[in-house]
Structures are given as structure tokens and as C-alpha cells.
Amino acid sequence: xxxxxxxxxxxxxxxxxxxxxxxxxxxxxxxxxxxxxxxxxxxxxxxxxxxxxxxxxxxxxxxxxxxxxxxxxxxxxxxxxxxxxxxxxxxxxxxxxxxxxxxxxxxxxxxxxxxxx
Amino acid sequence: xxxxxxxxxxxxxxxxxxxxxxxxxxxxxxxxxxxxxxxxxxxxxxxxxxxxxxxxxxxxxxxxxxxxxxxxxxxxxxxxxxxxxxxxxxxxxxxxxxxxxxxxxxxxx
Numbered sequence: 449x450x451x452x453x454x455x456x457x458x459x460x461x462x463x464x465x466x467x468x469x470x471x472x473x474x475x476x477x478x479x480x481x482x483x484x485x486x487x488x489x490x491x492x493x494x495x496x497x498x499x500x501x502x503x504x505x506x507x508x509x510x511x512x513x514x515x516x517x518x519x520x521x522x523x524x525x526x527x528x529x530x531x532x533x534x535x536x537x538x539x540x541x542x543x544x545x546x547x548x549x550x551x552x553x554x555x556x557x558x559x560x561x562x563x564x565x
Numbered sequence: 566x567x568x569x570x571x572x573x574x575x576x577x578x579x580x581x582x583x584x585x586x587x588x589x590x591x592x593x594x595x596x597x598x599x600x601x602x603x604x605x606x607x608x609x610x611x612x613x614x615x616x617x618x619x620x621x622x623x624x625x626x627x628x629x630x631x632x633x634x635x636x637x638x639x640x641x642x643x644x645x646x647x648x649x650x651x652x653x654x655x656x657x658x659x660x661x662x663x664x665x666x667x668x669x670x671x672x673x674x
Contacts, residue, residue, distance in 0.1 A: 490569075490665050490667050492664070493662065547657075547661065551616070552657065553599070555611075
């Protein structure tokens with residue numbers, strides 16, 4: 449199937465390490481979203497790309513978080529100097545239209561579970 | 566106060582009953598509303614969306630929206646054990662969706 453894929457599915461990092469999480473959206477999808485989901489909570493918005501442009505990064509919790517989508521397809525979320533509070537599931541979602549479209553169904557990838565020791 | 570509020574549950578209903586899930590939101594300018602189902606350890610999957618006041622039906626699922634009351638609900642008729650999951654309400658604003666923390670539903674055989 450040609451759904452959203454994410455890698456790695458699981459990542460264990462020691463506190464202070466840098467990590468990079470990859471998202472492959474559905475081909476042709478304009479919008480790409482990153483969310484952080486802590487246990488027992490809903491997904492929290494991190495950042496949004498429309499094609500290669502990062503239009504909203506208001507949800508990134510600190511300057512240790514950085515995301516890019518240089519060619520408008522694959523995206524990478526990088527976390528520098530990881531902390532224990534960064535432990536969560538990181539979800540990527542893509543949608544066909546730009547986010548200003550009200551009917552913009554988001555298709556989620558399986559997520560990357562990050563554990564920081 | 567969170568922008569999107571849901572009762573965390575757990576909500577337990579017997580098989581065959583109607584499950585009613587509720588969501589309120591704070592941004593009166595919100596335009597579209599989504600219900601996602603999330604099984605434990607899995608990613609959210611869309612059940613349905615609604616953007617006009619009133620009811621929208623899709624099989625066993627009915628979404629209800631009341632913008633004046635800033636309230637959206639999901640009814641699941643003839644609940645099945647396979648419906649046991651966490652149901653997330655999401656509200657679309659400009660460039661992002663805001664999710665509630667979800668309601669956990671258990672359907673008992």
C-alpha cells in the first residue's frame with residue numbers, strides 16, 4: 449500500500465544524543481504535519497509544511513527541535529540533545545490539499561516511538 | 566482549559582448499544598471537525614468529518630455539530646467489540662488540527 453511511512457518505528461536514545469526521524473508521505477500530498485503524542489493524550493501539533501515551505505512551526509517545544517522537507521516530499525524531524533521529556537510517539541501525517549482547505553483529511557503514519565534514557 | 570475537550574472515559578457500553586462521544590471546542594471560528602479512531606499502539610484513522618450544523622450519517626456512525634454551542638458529537642449505533650478504541654476529536658484551524666485527548670470506549674460482548 450502507498451500509505452504514510454515512518455522510520456525508525458522505535459528509537460532508544462541516551463540523554464543528550466541527537467536523533468533524526470523520517471517521514472515518507474503519500475505521493476502527491478501537498479501538506480505534511482508532525483505531531484507529538486504522549487501516553488494517554490491526543491496528538492499535539494508540532495509543525496506544518498506545504499510542499500517544501502514550513503508555514504507553521506509554532507508547536508515545536510524548543511530550539512532543539514528542527515524539521516525540514518527540502519524537496520517537498522520526505523520530511524525529517526531532528527531533535528538535538530534529547531531530554532527525557534522528549535520521550536513520546538512522533539506522528540507524521542500528510543494530506544492532499546493545503547491546510548486552508550477545510551476538508552483536509554489527514555492520513556497518519558505508524559509513528560516513531562522515542563524513548564530517551 | 567484545552568482548546569478541544571473530551572471526556573476521557575472510560576466509556577463502557579454493551580454490544581449492540583449506542584455509544585455517544587462528546588467534544589467541545591473553544592475557537593468559535595473553527596470550520597471543520599474530524600473524528601479519528603485510535604487503537605492501542607496504532608496511529609489515528611479517520612472515521613468521518615463534518616463542517617455544517619446538523620447530523621451527518623455514515624453507516625453505523627453519526628456525527629452531530631452545533632456551532633452555536635461549540636459542540637460536536639459522535640454516535641455509534643449497534644456497537645461492536647471491534648469498536649473498542651480511543652476516539653479523538655480534532656478541530657481544523659488555519660494550517661493545523663487541534664486534537665482532544667480522546668475518549669476510551671469499551672464495548673463489552
